[in-house]
Amino acid sequence: MNENDITVNLASTSKIDSVDFENLIFGTVFTDHMLICDYKQGVWEKPVIKPYEPFLIDPSAKVFHYGQAIFEGMKAYKDEHDDVWLFRPDQNFERFNKSAVRLAMPEVPESVFMDGLKKLLQIEKAWVKTGKGNSLYIRPFMIATGPGVVAAPANFYRFMIILSPAKSYYSGEVKVIIAEHYSRAANGGIGAAKAAGNYSAQFYPTKLANEMGYQQIIWTDDATHTKLEEAGTMNVFFRINDTLYTAPTSERILDGVTRKSLIDMAKREGINVEVRSVLVDELIQAAEDGSLKEIFGAGTAAVVNPIVGFSYKEKYYELPKLENPIALQLKEKLNNIQYKLAEDTFGWTVKV
Template structure:
């Protein structure tokens, strides 16, 4: 297959559901577009990439994804500007990260052209599904799973790569309260925390349920050793503002290299906002809150872009954060979304035109 001239065939649906969607009242990730991209790895190579009508898939009960958890994913969005232009945001970063995850889980890496051309063809095909309501977008979910059969504990011999889309509204509404985790860990040194592996998220659900039962919306994950340093906020990277300095934890075996995180750091550098990428201890956070230096905390990720944190809990006590008129969270969210929706200049060449 000559990937330099790869053309993705498209099988159009004969039963579009577009007219049945209420675009003024979109839940996050529960409505699917008319089509999906699919490609299969077998006999040692990725083959037969195509866009087909959105449909259920059939798997053998012995498919290894069910038994050994070989499944990874990415999260992306497509945006439509005021003139109808369609844009992606830094899609090559998602392509690179998908293959980083694939390598860690012994899944065959996807060639760049298959990923990029499949993604572009699918978004072009379903461009009418991209909402124009402020804060809404087309959420895009590329994912790979082990579809090969067998109960033997080993990598599969076949894999399926799918990209599916969902027109979606805002992921979070308003600010969130978080609880600093003291018992459970999201990831460990030498593990798969830096990969977007399905099991990473499955393991988060139970501790998050406990936090929700205690009156919080999310968990701030801490290191697996002594729970001494904060690392991520739920499924998002975390930022802390102490004084005028913006802090975030360094990426590692345990922390995902977020595309939004990297974008915030680049914007801060360009605007001469002081930043530090280093470990942030729980005690430093408590001390800054006590002396008034803790100005704000927020999570960053594709789904919500930036999610301000209104309070955090630790050892049974809840701490409220100040309400700022000019927060870094609001500033960076506007800067990023203005680029994503083609409302502002893009000095970093992050926008990727689709249509």
């Protein structure tokens, strides 16, 4: 398929002039158009780009009853020459189809996902603003639209891409609590998939954490609660002395694009990186003896999210305030690649 195989129905007017790009709330404003591609009993139909608007769906659609829904999170950046760039989109595309397999959904062809995304971004180019911190958040997702209240995979699916302009934000000081009871993923479960159901499962425990004054939860393994696995909806890194640690990906841990990019960048910078599970006991020990220097989350939305302290068994451990933390060094370097302000020697950026 090439771009000519996409039907395009443009909006008669753009709402872009009504958007306050200086005061965006993440994930709440959408661009003028969206991409839709339907899958009917074994065949992907022709993708359509059309005005962003609500769509009709049957009350018995399986997405509502059995949660067949997956998504990706990506960003587009604009450089100083007004060109739009994607960051490692191949990784998101591959992961999307891995999620699809795990949820017994059809895989989306590259021509639909990639060519569709590029065509949509060309149309919405004005929504990607120049300047560091500005980006266009990309949300590809797929839902089971097929009807029927019987617990089995659907016959009909809808793949969509919607776009939301974003500004980098300072989320305030992030304090976290280490999970002692609740969990985000089972062994042999769907924790490694970007499945919608994984996220709502976190809302209630996160609400409880919020009420106690913590913004996020550091998730531990569900069987023993001794291994540190993710932070909120992000992968998590720990710096003990001058070594960075992050858990290996597994059935319980998402293979984050930011996570693996940070690992590669840190290694090239000569930083010692160990990909292994950090135990809660180790973390407490390191916090107490002063060797724990940093904790930070890594994900597409915030890129890097430094954590100022954590709570465990009702004791709060404050992290040191460093002059030049590795978290912010890596964030700066990654952002510079994403915004084409530094040479991309990794070959991660793709021009739209």
